[in-house]
Amino acid sequence: MADLKGKIAVVTGATRGIGEASARALDAAGARVVLTGRTVSDLDRVSADLANDPITIESDLSAAHAAQSLAEEVLSRVDGIDILVNNAGIPMRRTPHELTEEDFDRVFDINVKALLFLTLGLAPSMIARGGGSVINISSVASLRGPLGRVAYAGTKGAVDAMTRALAADWGADGIRVNAICPGLIATAIWEDNRRNIPGLIERMEEQIALKRWGYGDDVADVVLFFASDASRYVTGEVIAVDGGMARVGSAPRAKEQQ
Numbered sequence: 136m137a138d139l140k141g142k143i144a145v146v147t148g149a150t151r152g153i154g155e156a157s158a159r160a161l162d163a164a165g166a167r168v169v170l171t172g173r174t175v176s177d178l179d180r181v182s183a184d185l186a187n188d189p190i191t192i193e194s195d196l197s198a199a200h201a202a203q204s205l206a207e208e209v210l211s212r213v214d215g216i217d218i219l220v221n222n223a224g225i226p227m228r229r230t231p232h233e234l235t236e237e238d239f240d241r242v243f244d245i246n247v248k249a250l251l252f253l254t255l256g257l258a259p260s261m262i263a264r265g266g267g268s269v270i271n272i273s274s275v276a277s278l279r280g281p282l283g284r285v286a287y288a289g290t291k292g293a294v295d296a297m298t299r300a301l302a303a304d305w306g307a308d309g310i311r312v313n314a315i316c317p318g319l320i321a322t323a324i325w326e327d328n329r330r331n332i333p334g335l336i337e338r339m340e341e342q343i344a345l346k347r348w349g350y351g352d353d354v355a356d357v358v359l360f361f362a363s364d365a366s367r368y369v370t371g372e373v374i375a376v377d378g379g380m381a382r383v384g385s386a387p388r389a390k391e392q393q
């Protein structure tokens with residue numbers, strides 16, 4: 136088990152899903168967690184279960200300069216941070232024919248611009264504390280060409296590229312920067328598709344080597360790895376946590392297992 140006692144961690148999008156699971160895991164490992172998101176009731180719900188004096192900050196990352204304001208707010212509440220989990224993100228299912236410039240701007244504003252400027256705002260405090268770990272939540276959409284999601288895939292490709300670039304920029308300062316590409320994780324992000332595209336979930340599950348959905352904990356355990364000393368010699372990496380969806384062949388399920 137990772138030992139993160141004395142560490143301060145920020146998790147964006149900690150109100151549910153992968154962010155909630157990550158906040159809970161970091162707290163259980165001993166870190167003090169700063170939880171951010173828009174839904175105050177969920178920030179309160181999650182933080183009420185945490186043991187290490189958690190902090191909640193309401194923040195909508197789609198607004199102009201929101202990331203810079205959030206960084207300032209964080210640094211007004213704690214002396215500096217050691218771990219940043221850039222998890223907040225939105226999906227965008229649009230065919231090339233449907234996609235508008237407004238759609239493009241919205242998904243890039245939250246998934247790319249806010250992620251970068253929050254990181255830039257908090258990194259100096261990591262450097263002042265002798266280094267840290269930035270963990271970007273990307274997607275398998277960056278590793279293979281998903282149907283009907285060109286803008287979303289573009290945001291996650293940008294996250295992967297920025298992960299490597301920042302790892303180069305900050306290696307000498309002791310900041311490690313890595314990305315996790317979740318596959319099919321059972322969170323609220325899938326609710327609309329589950330309702331509106333019959334059979335989609337089952338078809339996608341068949342493409343996964345391990346033949347099951349992932350859960351928030353499957354990703355949070357890898358967040359813990361990157362947050363802890365266990366990954367002390369790993370930076371600039373982009374790792375799929377997808378049960379073998381993006382890069383592994385997948386045989387159909389045996390009849391008796393169906």
Ligand SMILES: NC(=O)c1ccc[n+]([C@@H]2O[C@H](COP(=O)([O-])OP(=O)(O)OC[C@H]3O[C@@H](n4cnc5c(N)ncnc54)[C@H](OP(=O)(O)O)[C@@H]3O)[C@@H](O)[C@H]2O)c1
Pocket residue numbers: 147148149150151152153154171172173174175177194195196197222223224225226245272273274275276316317318319320321322323324325
């Ligand atoms: N689930 C999957 O299958 C999957 C696969 C690949 C990648 N991912 C990535 O994993 C990350 C988390 O996804 P999830 O499945 O856990 O999604 P989710 O359940 O929909 O949670 C998304 C989180 O982001 C926050 N958020 C959304 N819009 C925001 C905004 N404008 N400002 C601030 N926070 C905002 C939400 O909080 P509020 O609504 O309270 O603001 C929520 O906490 C995303 O980056 C997503 O792209 C997920």
